[in-house]
Amino acid sequence: MTSAASVVSARDLGLTFDTNDGPVHALTGVNLDIRKGDFVSFIGPSGCGKTTFLRVIADLEKHTTGSIEINGMTPENARLARAYGYVFQAAALYPWRTIEKNIALPLEIMGYSADEQKTRIAEMLDLVNLSGFGKKYPWQLSGGMQQRASIARALAFDADLLLMDEPFGALDEIVRDHLNEQLLKLWDKTNKTICFVTHSIPEAVYLSTRIVVMSPRPGRVTDVIESTLPRERPLEIRDTPEFLEIAHRVREGLKAGHSYEE
Amino acid sequence: MTASLLRDRILPVLTVIAAILVIWHVFVIYLNAPFVRDQAARAGTTVTLGELIPQTFSQERPILPAPHQIIAELWDTTVAKPVTSKRSLVYHAWITLSATLMGFGMGTVLGIALAVGIVHNRAMDKSLMPWVIASQTIPILAVAPMIIVVLNSIGISGLLPKALISTYLSFFPVVVGMVKGLRSPDTLLIDLMHTYNASSTQTFWKLRWPAAMPYLFTSLKVAIAISLVGAIVGELPTGAVAGLGARLLSGSYYGQTIQIWAALFMAAALAAVLVSIVGAAHGLVLKRMGVKP
DSSP states (O other), X not given: OOOTTEEEEEEEEEEEXXXXXXXXXXXXXXXXXXXXXXXXXXXXXXXXXXXXXXXHHTTSSOOSEEEEEETTXXXXXXXXXXXXXXXXXXXXXXXXXXXXXXXXXXXXXXXOOHHHHHHHHHHHHHHTTOTTOTTSOGGGSOHHHHHHHHHHHHHSSOOXXXXXXXXXXXXXXXXXXXXXXXXXXXXXXXXXXXXXXXXXXXXXXXXXXXXEEXXXXXXXXXXXXXXXXXXXXXXXXXXXXXXXXXXHHHHHXXXXXXXXXX | OHHHHXXXXXXXXXXXXXXHHHHHHHHHHHHHHHHHHHHHHHHTXXXXXXXXXXXXXXXXXXXXXXXXXXXXXXXXXXXXXXXXXXXXXXXXHHHHHHHHHHHHHHHHHHHHHHHHHHHHOHHHHHHHHHHHHHHTTSOHHHXXXXXXXXXXXXTOOTHHHHHHHXXXXXXXXXXXXXXXXXXXXXXXXXXXXXXXTXXXXXXXXXXXXXXXXXXHHHHHHHHHHHHHHHHHHHHGGGTSOSSHHHHHHHHHHTTOXXXXXXXXXXXXXXXXXXXXXXXXXXXXXXXXXXXXX
């Protein structure tokens, strides 16, 4: 059922929350394969289940129907095997730890030696262009820098899968553009598989190899768009007809899945 | 810098002190005057206002002693007496302080232990918290003599019973503060630990404990002050052997108001010093944790 190169493989996946106002179908009938090395964006309006899907992959929520495998394992086993790094919407840095100590946090927990921690911290700080900021506390950094530190923390250990839940949602557009560009370079350099939740159509089109369009009530996948853009993407690519065409398709997909009468 | 310190910090404090002193002196005259008049009436003489006022400030057992009388008593019983003397206030303060510190230490350890249990165990959360709160609704003045008597009957006397009363009072703010503190980390940070597959021990030491530090120190400031109260209350029913509580009690037996006030001032000074020490430790720990100044 699962192809060897599939990192995430969902079959007829569903999740229903029982609330006081009756059941809420956060996800229904999701079929999706994410291949190794993919950059997959999940886009859709609030309540479409994109974050929930990411949290199911991360074993932070349990699915109620269907099945899902991460690297051929259940989400729980994948979590126990530390198969992924998770970046939240907020940087979620520990305020009492310096930036390098924050990056060291997963390494300490996973039992890396002090020497190994040191080399990896230096490597990660370099990767997200924060060299020289290691000794600073989070409050001494700007929002964009904090989020970069948070990405470095998620990459510090050897997880091939990076789950990002609207990581740049709280940042202004100029910083966001810059970070998108850096993220693409980082993805190219590290060869990780990335699942990226976003609200923004340009962001999804610019970053992704595949775009998963979702719609709410019940949360479901309405379209999966393969990007025809090359891997190498300067920011100017956003003005090409090819880019605009994909963006148009995403917009149409969002429109089709969203009934405004409700 | 120094000018603003004078204006913002020192001047308001001095103003309040001056106001208190003025009101105090007025009350000294008002409260002690009847005694002077009675004395005069008994002697068959009358006193003028000019004669009355100085006399209200120099009575041996005034209703309200004047500040200078208290300061003189404090000087006499601290600096002028050897600290080993039973009449030295330093000696009595030390007796009370040792019970306070022991009770504070035990209360802090007990409070933290209970909070850790309550945060990690649902059953303890549901069953223990109501008892913790109920324990504080019992007036300590009623419990203290019984603790002293019961422990004395099984051969435990001296420091420990008094320290236990301090413990009884001081564990409460620590439990309440630490439960709140250990639960204070954001869901996001808990989720993050979950994604790392961190053990609950790791989550505790790397997340919950440091997150609880500001809450702990706030509680400790309350706990140390309340420990002192507990130690003094614990000294009252022992029959006034030693300690600030004993000084208060014997002072009230013999109508030695100046002695009572001196002991009260000593207790207040002790509390101020203890709270400042905890406050300084608070600042130091937060500074080392890199908190934004």
